[in-house]
Amino acid sequence: MSTTKDIDFVMLEYNRDKKSNAMARKIAKSMKRLGKNWIPIIVSSDGIILDGQHRYMAYQLLKEQGDKNVRLLYIVSDLSYDEARSDAKDVISTVNTESKQWRMADWVSFHAHENQHYKDLQELKQLYPQFHLSALASLSALSSGGGSLTQTIRSGSYKYNMSKQKEYILGEVERLAGIYPEAFTQKAFICAIIEMNRQPQFKPKRMFTKINENLGSFQKQSGLQNWTGYLTAMYNKHMRNREDMLEVKRNSY
Secondary structure (H helix, E strand, C coil), rough: CCECCCCCCCCCCCCCCCCCCCHHHHHHHHHHHHHHHHEEEEEEECCCEEEEEHHHHHHHHHHHHHHCCCEEEEEEECCCCCCHHHHHHHHHHHHHHHEEEEEEEEHHHHHCCCCHHHHHHHHHHHHHHCCCCCHHEEEEEEECCCCCCCHHHHCCCEEECCHHHHHHHHHHHHHHHHHHHHHHHHHHHHHHHHHHHCCCCCCCCHHHHHHHCCCHHHHCCCHHHHHHHHHHHHCCCCCCHHHHHCCCCCCCC
């Protein structure tokens, strides 16, 4: 293990979201008090960080603030990044998952480095920043696959598939969010619409027509189950053919 007061390493593009500086600032306070990072960062022989990106960001932050006493502890691998490339991503995800639970945004950023489906999801989030990433991921996914959305995202098996119907739904939700953001930007509201959309008899235009007709008396709900029940009742009201009616189905996100 080595220590230094002046060194530069390279941060991988697909490691944690480098814009999330809150953790780095928190670590910087600890490093300033202790004079170093007690858990060393791990770098390849050619200076690419394999683990410890936030610790390195904290070190850089202290340097920018003029702290000349803080030291950075690091361990250098015998292999270059290219030599260890096949294992590097597994090392990063394993170490970070065991040390601190990754957010969904971390996993999306991690896989987007080499996976177009995840890049498309990132772009969708940039287009609709007011909506939760998990809701956008669920809406845009090729299929639920019968498993957890979080596990799908983590495993790298997420497939982006924004159909015309999904684009219409998102556009209508965005329009409604401009009218009543406290209700229509809720993750549970969007997830309720997604659940309804999974039923083959669901017609989005009917749903949003019903919402528009009832905006004057529309009641904000709390939680996925309440939203699904409320919207399903609104959708089914005055429907003559029972086969066209929606069932209330539960899922978790």
